[in-house]
Amino acid sequence: MSSRAGLLDRGRAWLSHHRDSAADSLGRLLARPLGSLLTCLAIGIVLALPAVLAQALEEFRQLSGDWQAPDRISLFLRESVSEEAALAWREELEALPAVARVDFLSRDDALVEFRELSGFADVLDGLEQNPLPHLLLVAPAASEQAAQLRARLLRDERVAEAVLDSAWLARLQQLTDLGRRVVWVLGGLLLLGVVLILGNTLRLAIESRREEILVVKLVGGSDAFVRRPFLYTGLWYGVGGGLCAGLLVVAVFALVGPAATELAALYGARSSPLGPEPMAIPYLVLLGALLGLAGAWLAVSRHLGEIEPS
Incomplete structure (x- = not known):
């Protein structure tokens, strides 16, 4: 019975520390709004660029699919x-x-x-x-x-x-396939850039809290205990960057969508408004959160081992 109570207590303590770490890391970001906003905007721009290119390429692919080139x-x-x-x-x-x-x-x-x-x-x-x-x-x-x-x-x-x-349409489809591959490669490089941005940001955060980390380790705090607040910091940065990316994507299509729709209508294509997918913002937020956790984990795993009490 006592062992079960001990497990429950440890579970409550674990959840409590997660809750406190999430709230504390969010509070630290809100305490310096300008710096946090600039970091989220940088992440958002990097996430938005491949999203806009991929969506625009998909719209163009659908548009070219509406064209019927006769075998003449x-x-x-x-x-x-x-x-x-x-x-x-x-x-x-x-x-x-x-x-x-x-x-x-x-x-x-x-x-x-x-x-x-x-x-x-x-x-x-x-x-x-x-x-x-x-x-x-x-x-x-x-x-x-x-x-x-x-x-x-x-x-x-x-x-x-x-x-x-019909030869021009075949060449157009080949160019579209090439463009899709370029977008995938560019997107992968930019996502790697997000991880590096977050890793560098978290490295600076770790250095600024070096003394606090040393004290926690001196009293027996585990690496997981020390790592947790920084993981939530990366998570919040990623979520904020994903939200910024979603808003940027919506803004871009709001600006160019009407003109692109009119152009498509001239070629006899669909007349529905050009815009991002309904799930674009949730996907970007989820992607940003995952990248934030990945960047934070890499940064903490690399630099936390360098901070040990002498």
């Missing part, structure tokens, strides 16, 4: 090819089994369309002659044959250039 081959004909010859070749191409459809766009129609879309009407009107070629838009019968059909048509002497319209 644009044949830019040579200037020597007349409109009559282009129309005749169009009929020949439509008779091929590998071709589903061929549309013809004359150089005059192409100039009118380019003038409307480009906004360079004054410049185009000043040209002595139309610089645009006739254009044949070839739709393959099967998507998997598009590249092979393009290579075949490009060998024709009447073709100056053959462009597969």
Whole structure:
């Protein structure tokens, strides 16, 4: 019975010290609000940067996923090819089994369309002659044959250039994948930076309380007992940094979100507002707390052993 009572007493003492350590470490941070706020802001900026980049990249990936690039081959004909010859070749191409459809766009129609879309009407009107070629838009019968059909048509002497319209989307997806990897690497480096910032901050805190730590160790305090207040200090710094990061992310998307949504609408993409995920702030706070504990643990484990009563 007495052993059970002893365990309960030790449990209460352990919880009491946790509560006191958490309250004391928070009180020390609030006692120097400017320094604590600057540290939390530094952590918040470092956490917010990869979060903003990752969210922006995800929004762009979803936006590009809404774009449907047709498997269509644009044949830019040579200037020597007349409109009559282009129309005749169009009929020949439509008779091929590998071709589903061929549309013809004359150089005059192409100039009118380019003038409307480009906004360079004054410049185009000043040209002595139309610089645009006739254009044949070839739709393959099967998507998997598009590249092979393009290579075949490009060998024709009447073709100056053959462009597969879906090729740009494939390159865009590759760039998006590359961007995702860059964000992951950058995010990892920045998270390491958070741990280092907290480690240096806690190192200074340990040095400022060296005499107190020596006294605690002299009266028999364990390393875990001494470590606990600093772990809570790192935790509070991490939570504060996560909150700052969440607010910064919300502020960034509030500033650029409307313009980005309007831009997406121009490309026929979704019209929903651009913004962070609903759980972005809780995730950032949790991440900041974990990094705070990690940074504090590393700092205390390294420097606490250097402080021993002689």
